[in-house]
Amino acid sequence: MKNVLTGTALLAFLFTAHAQQVMTPEMLMQVGKLSSVGISKDGKSVIYAVKTYNIAEDKSTKKFYSVPVAGGSAVEVKSVEDLVPNDRISKDGKHSISSNDIKVKKIYGKDYYPNLQKSDVMIYDNLNYRHWDTWEDGEFGHVFLNTLSGKKVTDSLDLMPNEPYDCPQKPYGGDEDFIWNPNGKEILYVTKKKYGKDYALSTNTDIFSYEIEGKKTTNLTSGMEGYDMKPAFSPSGTLAWLSMKTDGYEADKNDIFVMNGSSRINLTKDWDGTVNDYKWSLDGKKIYFTAAVDGVVQLLEVNYPATVKETAVVKQITKGDYDIHNLVGQAGNELIVERTDMNHAPEICTLDPANGVLKQITHVNDELYKSIVLPKVEKRFVTATDGQKMLVWVILPPGFDATKKYPTLLYCQGGPQSPLTQFYSYRWNFQLMASKGYIVVAPNRRGMPGHGVKWNEQISRDYGGQNMKDYLISIDEISKEPYVDKDRRGCVGASYGGYSVYFLAGIHEKRFKTFIAHDGIFDWRSMYGTTEEMWFVNTDLGGPYWDKDNVSAQKSYNEFNPVNFVKKWDTPILIIQGGKDYRVPIEQGLGAFQAAQLQGIKSKMLYFPNENHWVLKDQDALVWQYEFYNWLGETLK
8 A cells, every 4th residue: 555655645746746846948949839830621620730840960850731720620631722712813713923033233253244253242332232131142032924734734924024123122021011912913912113222212112913915014002102911902992901001110000901992991090900910801891900909919990981971980899818810711700810929839729700719720839838827917008207008018937936036137129119028939939938937028119109109100210219228127027026036136138128127237226136138229320320121210310420410310310329338238138130131231240249248247149150130940949948947047047
């Protein structure tokens, strides 16, 4: 009996120990990364892919699956080509559309001097000589109309001959940038017909229509000066697209437009928000869309007025502390979407638009999450220094004990005008931070969408102003809780969040014991001279640093420039920099590290020579995690 009891006790102990696991960097690397492919041709199944990573073999595997819309077991499929509709092929099956890179401009020495084929030089006489993580090589993505004989291409026609313009748009564009008109007679494509300096200064993309029979190209969004993108037709043939009003303002309010005859109608002009993504309903009477709303991403709808007497009305469908994203499509009366929150990676769900009810139909990571203790996510509200209420996410460690004191991290979001919602990051993962024993304080500071257009726009040309006060009041208010260890507080962030870290390092007045900045802006003058998308710095800073009469710009370069406050740095700092980050170039991280080192401040730099603004390679990402938590362990003792 004693042996039986001992064995039972051991099993109970092992079960408890297993159940009491918390998220680790290794576990995070092995989370199945789901991506939706589409709805099957018969409308009864959802096809999706799952990418998994094996640390020991340093190998990623991608498999495809099919799961019934009604719910049930997923089955692996070897090929998806014949399972989902091919929107690249015309309705009559005679043509297809594709995009290929075409050499248009001379760039290399050998382009100019054919007898010097071994020369290693690039020659530029205009701006936009590099973009995001790639140097301009003279090749541009062009749309091609292909003639088919069965599945074989017999002829291809370049719709953009000799034009130095890209479709899809770089670096984010995809198949949504060139589509068929359901009538099979037209191709629509998105491009920015600007080159060089003009391209670097402008966000003015347009949607063009190419008539196959007449070989005529028409600009459908002529006179609309900001981003025009993501065209999509309703089942009855009505065109919709997303549009921003202001040229050069990449974070402008994003609205849904429709083309009614020759008229353009803005369906969301009176709604106080900005659209992420959208899909037409199957009956063509409404458009479903996602948008940040009060710190989460929700599903909304807007009706398409059938007559001039009707008014477009926006209605929110879902409510809850989760994000809805990737509108895969509609199957019958249900929408197919992906859902995520700070504790769970994306899974596919059906969504009933009549009542907002979600039903999870994929279960890629259920077993993993069942085996670990999850952090607690709380929604708090803090009164900012100007009297406005501000949402602050607070993530508490698994097994949180309010009688204990915990080290605490202020998380600074990037963007700067990107939402801080219930996203699930595979690097800036709040679940992992909390599982390592840290309380995370994540404010929806000024500049974030989801709290009205005015709140979203406030940050432009005020980078070191109200939003920095938002950060400090957030950490101060949450630090009033007895379980926050005021002697062990850190501040972390990337991109604009990295800029925030550098700026706060000079004004924090001993609040923080450590800092971590990833690809952050350290010196606005250097940034203006080396970044590539000039529309961003012109809009958000107010213009170039040499414009001494521009009050707004001079305030940005002087009062809001971290390099000007570096003499006040007195706190350990970890600096992370990607070598192929041309948005926030390497000089930013090097300058910050050198300033810290020469002032005798404890500092370390992680340099990833082949990473861009993110860390995308698996083992690089694991090193990132190890160094991130090693640094916190060293400096928040």
